[in-house]
Amino acid sequence: MGSILEFLGSLSLFGWRVLKDAFFPPFELEMFGRQLVDIGAKSLLLITAAGIALGTVMAFHTRSSLVTFGATSMIPSVQADAFFIEIGPLVAGLLVAGRVGSGIGAVLANMRATEQIDGIESLSIDSFKFLVVPRVLACILALPILTLFMDFCGVIGGFMSEYFSSHISFYLYITRAFSDLGWANFIPPVLKTAVFGFIIGTVSSYFGYNTNEGADGVGRAATNSVVLSSLLIIVADVILIRCIFFLFPDSAI
Amino acid sequence: MNETKTSSEKNAVRFEHVSKSFGPKQVLADVSFEVPYAQALCILGRSGMGKSVTLKLSIALMRPDEGRIWICSDDITQLEGKPLSEVRRKMGFLFQDAALFDSLSLYDNLALPLHRLTKRSWEEVEDSVTKVLKQVGLEKDKAKMPAALSGGMRKRAGLARALVLEPMVLLVDEPSSGLDRITASEIDELLLKQKEERQTTLVIVTHDVHGARRVGDRFAVLDDGHLIGYGSAEEVEQSENETARKLVSER
Numbered sequence: 001m002g003s004i005l006e007f008l009g010s011l012s013l014f015g016w017r018v019l020k021d022a023f024f025p026p027f028e029l030e031m032f033g034r035q036l037v038d039i040g041a042k043s044l045l046l047i048t049a050a051g052i053a054l055g056t057v058m059a060f061h062t063r064s065s066l067v068t069f070g071a072t073s074m075i076p077s078v079q080a081d082a083f084f085i086e087i088g089p090l091v092a093g094l095l096v097a098g099r100v101g102s103g104i105g106a107v108l109a110n111m112r113a114t115e116q117i118d119g120i121e122s123l124s125i126d127s128f129k130f131l132v133v134p135r136v137l138a139c140i141l142a143l144p145i146l147t148l149f150m151d152f153c154g155v156i157g158g159f160m161s162e163y164f165s166s167h168i169s170f171y172l173y174i175t176r177a178f179s180d181l182g183w184a185n186f187i188p189p190v191l192k193t194a195v196f197g198f199i200i201g202t203v204s205s206y207f208g209y210n211t212n213e214g215a216d217g218v219g220r221a222a223t224n225s226v227v228l229s230s231l232l233i234i235v236a237d238v239i240l241i242r243c244i245f246f247l248f249p250d251s252a253i
Numbered sequence: 254m255n256e257t258k259t260s261s262e263k264n265a266v267r268f269e270h271v272s273k274s275f276g277p278k279q280v281l282a283d284v285s286f287e288v289p290y291a292q293a294l295c296i297l298g299r300s301g302m303g304k305s306v307t308l309k310l311s312i313a314l315m316r317p318d319e320g321r322i323w324i325c326s327d328d329i330t331q332l333e334g335k336p337l338s339e340v341r342r343k344m345g346f347l348f349q350d351a352a353l354f355d356s357l358s359l360y361d362n363l364a365l366p367l368h369r370l371t372k373r374s375w376e377e378v379e380d381s382v383t384k385v386l387k388q389v390g391l392e393k394d395k396a397k398m399p400a401a402l403s404g405g406m407r408k409r410a411g412l413a414r415a416l417v418l419e420p421m422v423l424l425v426d427e428p429s430s431g432l433d434r435i436t437a438s439e440i441d442e443l444l445l446k447q448k449e450e451r452q453t454t455l456v457i458v459t460h461d462v463h464g465a466r467r468v469g470d471r472f473a474v475l476d477d478g479h480l481i482g483y484g485s486a487e488e489v490e491q492s493e494n495e496t497a498r499k500l501v502s503e504r
Contacts, residue, residue: 026369111355118314119352122345123366123418124338 014210015202018136021129031134039100039135040142044149050095051088051150055157058082062158063165075162076155076177083154084181089189090237092150093196096143097229101204104135105225108208109218117209132209136201143197144190151190188244195240196233203229264323265290265422265454266311271320273306280306281317282478288471290421293448293455295469297462297500302475304458305349308424311456312344313337324422342370345420349427351411353399359386359410360395363417370418381417389413389443405436412443422454423447429461437464444468462501474500 062075108131111117120127159173204225211217266288273281280303288294296304309315310322313329321328327340353362363382367373373381386392389409394402402410408428415423428444429437441464447453448468459465465472472489474482474497482489482497489501 114350114355115348115352116354118309119346119348119354119414121314122312122341122348123370123414124341125366125369126338 010210011203011206014206015198017128018133018198018202018205021133022137026129028130028134031130032137035134035138036142038103039096039138040145043096043099043142043146046095046099047092047146047150048153050091051083051153052157052160054087054091055079055083055154055159056161057157058087058154059158059161059165063162072166073176076158076168076173077180079158080155080177080181081185083151083158084186085189086241088151088154089147089193089196090233092147093143093193093200093233093237094230096139096146096197097200097233098226100139101200101225101229102222104201104204105208105221105223106218108132108205109211109221112209112211113214113218128209132205135205136198139197139201140194141197143193143200147190147193184248188248192237192240192244195236199232199236200229203232263287263289265325266294266456267323268307268310269321269323271310271317271322273303273310273315273317279478281310281475283320284475284478284480285320286471286473286480286483288454288456290454291448291452292470293444293457293468294471294473295465296456296458296473296475297460297465298475299496299500300460303478304475305426307475308346308426308456308458311422311424312341312346342418343421345415345418345423347408347411347415347423347425347428349430351399351407351414353402353407353410353414355399357399358395359391359397359399359402362399362410363395363414366414366418385413385417388416390439404431405433405439408432408436408440409443412440416447419451420453422456425455425457425459427458427460429459429464437461440464441467466501472501 059075059079062078063072066072066074066078108117111131117127117131120130155174155177158177159168159170162168162173163170207221207224207228211221213220264287268284268286271281271284272279284307286294296307298304306315310317311324311329313332317330320330322330324340325343327336329337329340332340353359354365357365360382363385364378367378367381371378382395383392386395389412391406391409391413394406399407399410412428423444425444428440432440444455444457445468448455455468457465457468466486469486471484472482472486473480474489474494476496481494482492482501486501489497492498
């Protein structure tokens with residue numbers, strides 16, 4: 001129990017240092033841009049494919065349930081609500097935790113094992129600001145953008161499925177999809193993913209940056225990054241949903 | 254206090270009763286030595302005897318459990334943040350495997366500290382990088398990524414990066430490890446040139462006695478965490494300690 005608390009304390013201090021250092025120069029804009037491309041742009045294909053596939057499958061299931069009640073016209077709205085409020089943010093968070101979290105953990109652990117981090121320090125460069133802060137900030141910015149992509153891809157996937165089942169027009173599908181979706185349903189869940197981004201960036205950087213076990217540590221850092229990031233995203237999701245309901249009572253369906 | 258001041262005027266690096274342990278294993282026990290300006294100290298010893306730790310302590314990548322380490326007139330064990338950065342600016346470090354940044358080209362590896370730590374223009378940075386790469390014979394390879402460099406080239410690239418900020422003190426970890434005799438000799442030549450032409454103080458950890466005797470002015474022999482021999486090659490060769498004599502002897 002003591003070691004778990006010690007670990008959580010150490011992880012929290014690491015996260016606090018990221019937030020603190022992010023506001024003081026030097027600002028690593030070049031590294032931030034590089035990481036944004038690596039974390040955001042290179043995840044787009046995965047997010048697009050997952051969004052369309054999930055949207056298509058969900059529409060099949062929704063149709064088979066709603067057809068019993070003669071409520072198939074609600075499929076677009078159910079689909080959009082589900083994606084924008086919960087499925088998009090959570091699935092995007094978990095997918096990025098898998099792709100990016102393992103990458104950050106492994107890269108930093110490898111840099112530690114091959115003395116590249118010591119090399120940066122020996123050049124009078126703050127390795128934490130140079131390597132960790134830009135990665136976490138890139139995760140914080142990339143996650144909401146990727147989530148929006150995921151949401152829209154989910155809606156497109158749902159439309160494709162519905163088009164083949166009922167030949168609904170794109171205009172009608174989209175009109176129905178967004179008829180019940182207010183800003184209170186849309187903005188907080190997307191912003192919630194910025195917290196997921198912080199979790200992914202901080203946890204995976206923590207494991208990568210602090211490992212000191214040579215080559216063995218690289219694999220362990222990657223695995224631990226994915227497992228703990230995913231777990232914390234799910235826990236944070238539960239907590240943040242309660243916060244969103246409290247702050248935006250309109251968003252509670 | 255006066256003694257310390259006089260000593261730091263003469264010495265670029267000075268260890269005072271330094272001890273370091275990792276868990277139950279003591280890797281350095283009450284080690285003291287000094288390296289005068291523009292001289293080279295070669296640290297010899299069997300593997301795992303604390304030689305690389307000594308280098309990392311010198312640049313505060315690790316902290317000693319006890320003792321003080323002076324770099325010029327600063328006790329580096331007491332420094333953090335900006336003052337530590339300023340002392341590190343005077344130092345260069347050639348790591349055993351060069352520790353080049355995988356994601357940057359050779360040119361960018363060298364340009365990074367210049368952009369970050371100096372106010373030089375892009376043209377001046379390019380001139381400085383090209384000049385240093387020329388010194389180590391890699392001017393035609395500046396666009397290459399570290400993965401595309403051979404072992405010898407990586408070592409020379411690591412040396413170029415360590416030299417790019419024109420350090421007063423250069424720490425060198427195993428300059429000849431994994432290299433053939435000719436390439437190792439070229440590296441020794443570069444180090445010798447650095448010491449003689451630029452008056453750089455060198456602290457070299459090595460297993461290569463031949464190279465060490467060529468470059469070094471003083472020798473420190475570490476065994477089981479203790480300094481068992483210290484002085485010129487001749488002095489260590491006449492030491493009462495058999496291990497120290499064997500490690501310094503070319504025969």
